[in-house]
Amino acid sequence: MEEEAWGMEIVPRVMEIVSSRLDQIDVYSLLLISPWCYRALISVPSIWQVLDLHGKSNAGVKLSSAISLPRYSHVQHINLEFAQTIEDRHLIILKEKLKSPNDLHTLNLNACQKVSDKGIEVVACAFQNLKSLSLYWNVRLSDKSILHLVKNCPHMIHLNLSGCKNISDQSMFLIAENYKSLKTLNLTRCVKLTDIGLQQILMSCSSLISLNLYALSSFTDRAYEKISRLEQLRFLDLCGAQNLSDSSLYQIARCKNLVSLNLTWCVRATDIGVQAIACGCTNLEYLSLFGIVGVTDKCIEALAITCSKILTTLDVNGCIGIKKRGREELLKIFPNLKCFKVHS
Secondary structure, eight states, X not given: OHHHHIIIIIHHHHHHHHHTTSOHHHHHHHHTTOHHHXXXXXXXXXXXXXXXXXXXXXXXXXXXXXXXXXXXXXXXXXXXTTOTTOBHHHHHHHHHHOSOGGGOOEEEOTTOTBOOHHHHXXXXXXXXXXXXXXXXXXXXXXXXXXXXXXXXXXXXXXXXXXXXXXXXXXXXXXXXXXXXXXXXXEOTTOTTOOHHHHHHHHHHXXXXXXXXXXXXXXXXXXXXXXXXXXXXXXXXXXXXXXXXXXXXHHHHTTOTTOOEEEOTTOTTOOHHHHHHHHHHOTTOOEEEOTTOTTOOHHHHXXXXXXXXXXXXXXXXXXXXXXXXXXXXXXXXXXXXXXXSOSOO
């Protein structure tokens, strides 16, 4: 009885714990050790809820083979990031072969640059329970892709459109209207967006906890007028927002739960705006002021009053107006600093 319990309960549990800390290729290697090990691993469903083919050559062939196996019949998360051979036809195969399409909730297609709007249509129609979709660095995608998503995937809460340079304000209107419960949104280098598009997101997606607006220099203060509506926002990246002024920082300062704020190269910011951030965002752990010449020691003094014990990352490199910006000088003010440079 003890041996039976060991084989049926303890061994699978041990395998589940161990395999969760291994790369998937190592789990595959374990399968080959012995029939006993194979059976023990196969008996743990949670191991096979993730299919990780990121960066793999011939990923399309491997995807087709994997999803044909019974153990992947209830896969929940497929990672094809940087699997650059993935094409629309592979997504069609995924649709045809996956036995439980409603179980799939996370799909990473980052840098799968051969995927087109047609491929996203296939994904949207086939996997309607998707909650997380990453489409980083795909210039082939247009607003048509977003239209397919909002029509078919109502549960989306994480959306990465970084580098999708053909996405326009039309997509922002679609997202704002249909994804009001969105938690994370990455719009890095979506260069066709204007103030009007961002305003729609800020007015409608009030559940956002992470918003990445990296390298979007065309937005003006008008775009950020409603950002204070994001009361749950914890992460905000505004690197390169060259038109952002202190008036926008006053609005951002009303996001009381902000933990991470990147103001790198926000060159119009001054002490006044950063002082407002210091007063309003008292939970800040990460702050970059890299390259802002309009700030002085006054903003450091303001941050010291509210954030001295919790800031762990502070980048003031290039801030020539701040005289006390050496490592030792900053540590005297912010004793828990671990990182002093986030941009090279």
